[in-house]
Amino acid sequence: MPFTVAIVGRPNVGKSSLFNRIIGERFSITDDVAGVTRDRIYAQAEWLTKRFSLIDTGGIDVGDAPFLTQIKHQAEIAMDEANVIIFVVDGLSGLTDSDYYIAKLLYKTDKPVIVAVNKIDDIVHAHNAFEFYALGFGDPIAVSSHHGIGVGDLLDKTLSYMVEEEKVHEKGIISFSVLGRPNVGKSSLVNAIIGEERVIVSDISGTTTDAIDTTFTKDKQKYTIIDTAGIKKRGKVYENLDKYSVLRAMTALERSDIALLVLDATAGIQEQDGHVAGYIMQYMRGCIIVVNKWDLIEKDSKTMKKFETEIRETFKFLPYAPIVFVSAKENQRVHTIFPVLREVYENFTKQLPTKLVNDTLYDAVAMNPPAIFNHGKANFSYATQVDTKPPTIAIFVNDPVFIHFSYERYLQNQFRDNFELTGTPLKFVFRKKDNYED
Numbered sequence: 001m002p003f004t005v006a007i008v009g010r011p012n013v014g015k016s017s018l019f020n021r022i023i024g025e026r027f028s029i030t031d032d033v034a035g036v037t038r039d040r041i042y043a044q045a046e047w048l049t050k051r052f053s054l055i056d057t058g059g060i061d062v063g064d065a066p067f068l069t070q071i072k073h074q075a076e077i078a079m080d081e082a083n084v085i086i087f088v089v090d091g092l093s094g095l096t097d098s099d100y101y102i103a104k105l106l107y108k109t110d111k112p113v114i115v116a117v118n119k120i121d122d123i124v125h126a127h128n129a130f131e132f133y134a135l136g137f138g139d140p141i142a143v144s145s146h147h148g149i150g151v152g153d154l155l156d157k158t159l160s161y162m163v164e165e166e167k168v169h170e171k172g173i174i175s176f177s178v179l180g181r182p183n184v185g186k187s188s189l190v191n192a193i194i195g196e197e198r199v200i201v202s203d204i205s206g207t208t209t210d211a212i213d214t215t216f217t218k219d220k221q222k223y224t225i226i227d228t229a230g231i232k233k234r235g236k237v238y239e240n241l242d243k244y245s246v247l248r249a250m251t252a253l254e255r256s257d258i259a260l261l262v263l264d265a266t267a268g269i270q271e272q273d274g275h276v277a278g279y280i281m282q283y284m285r286g287c288i289i290v291v292n293k294w295d296l297i298e299k300d301s302k303t304m305k306k307f308e309t310e311i312r313e314t315f316k317f318l319p320y321a322p323i324v325f326v327s328a329k330e331n332q333r334v335h336t337i338f339p340v341l342r343e344v345y346e347n348f349t350k351q352l353p354t355k356l357v358n359d360t361l362y363d364a365v366a367m368n369p370p371a372i373f374n375h376g377k378a379n380f381s382y383a384t385q386v387d388t389k390p391p392t393i394a395i396f397v398n399d400p401v402f403i404h405f406s407y408e409r410y411l412q413n414q415f416r417d418n419f420e421l422t423g424t425p426l427k428f429v430f431r432k433k434d435n436y437e438d
């Protein structure tokens with residue numbers, strides 16, 4: 001479970017400035033995740049080799065609610081999701097009633113709260129921080145998001161609460177999440193999967209309070225199902241907020257080997273399904289497409305094929321994802337998911353023999369040599385697998401800039417033809433040979 005830090009505070013104190021300062025461009029991996037790019041409410045960050053997730057609750061749109069209700073929801077999200085909360089206040093304008101209001105909300109949590117007094121751009125104003133002792137969260141830390149002053153101290157203190165994480169990703173356990181747009185039947189599917197398997201070994205509730213990961217054993221294989229739908233959050237106002245569900249999908253993906261992408265057979269494929277599929281692809285997780293509510297479909301011999309064709313055409317970037325058809329509510333065919341999970345996990349964790357990897361590369365290049373691109377021609381030396389989850393292959397080349405994306409796609413297809421990689425992405429890392437040789 002990633003260590004998560006949430007930033008809260010009333011509007012205009014500089015939450016998003018601090019967020020951006022902490023992630024720094026280099027560390028932001030959400031940058032190219034469609035839909036979140038502009039929003040930037042969630043990112044991976046790193047400080048002195050410690051990796052953590054950062055949430056800017058100020059970016060979570062909580063509708064047209066009155067101002068105090070909005071910050072209340074944001075504070076609740078922080079208390080639900082984070083291990084540590086950074087409470088940002090404005091050192092130029094001083095303490096306000098809204099700050100006290102937020103403080104009162106945060107008294108309810110037993111998680112550490114650190115007060116960051118922002119906009120202290122000049123050390124001579126550091127004394128402005130003192131009045132914020134009154135909030136009752138101990139030593140306030142003076143920072144300037146604009147100039148980066150004090151941010152290191154703030155992170156030192158924040159990450160001092162990071163303890164050795166409980167190992168959720170125990171070896172050999174297949175962890176998977178159930179993702180999809182609202183109402184496709186995620187909760188029903190989770191219930192059907194867990195309900196079917198009565199030998200529940202343990203309920204691991206994670207370090208963040210509301211994430212419930214359930215581990216169970218089926219046919220001697222352990223699985224951990226990662227909660228995403230906010231099953232426990234029913235009734236809370238922010239349950240259906242778009243950005244909030246995106247955030248939950250991402251934290252779940254981070255911890256999953258495999259994502260089940262749930263579609264509603266009665267609704268056809270919708271734009272939002274594509275967004276969810278995009279996240280799964282960009283996080284490079286294994287993927288199984290689950291067409292749910294199959295009981296409601298009038299079927300003839302061609303129905304499945306028709307669905308499959310439509311799915312393949314829409315999700316061109318997920319050609320590797322196997323498709324299963326189920327009814328979560330009627331508990332039909334739900335058991336067919338398990339063998340597919342095992343197969344996909346095997347491929348996701350696969351080690352490809354080096355000789356075959358190179359043969360595949362050489363054959364592909366011989367069959368279809370690269371053309372000139374960017375004023376040069378790619379000259380491939382050799383390839384080797386450098387990682388799993390997903391299988392990752394380093395390909396050494398005279399200069400990666402000469403590789404056109406369509407050639408990369410060609411190589412991908414050749415590798416997929418030669419190796420059994422159903423359900424898993426295959427990652428290529430192109431490396432300039434000269435940097436590593438001679």
Ligand SMILES: Nc1nc2c(ncn2[C@@H]2O[C@H](COP(=O)(O)OP(=O)(O)OP(=O)(O)O)[C@@H](O)[C@H]2O)c(=O)[nH]1
Pocket residue numbers: 009010011012013014015016017018058059118119120121143144145146147
């Ligand atoms: N002088 C100074 N101004 C800052 C600093 N950090 C942020 N600001 C300014 O404060 C204003 C608000 O900053 P934001 O980062 O948008 O604040 P926010 O808390 O995310 O605001 P909301 O999105 O409304 O919640 C902007 O005009 C920033 O330029 C700082 O360290 N020093």
Ligand SMILES: Nc1nc2c(ncn2[C@@H]2O[C@H](COP(=O)(O)OP(=O)(O)OP(=O)(O)O)[C@@H](O)[C@H]2O)c(=O)[nH]1
Pocket residue numbers: 180181182183184185186187188189229292293294295296326327328329330
């Ligand atoms: N007929 C039929 N109805 C289903 C099936 N799966 C779910 N439903 C119904 O679809 C509705 C939505 O199901 P949920 O499981 O709550 O869907 P969800 O994706 O978790 O929804 P959110 O929590 O809003 O994201 C409910 O009325 C379910 O009873 C199914 O396989 N067949």
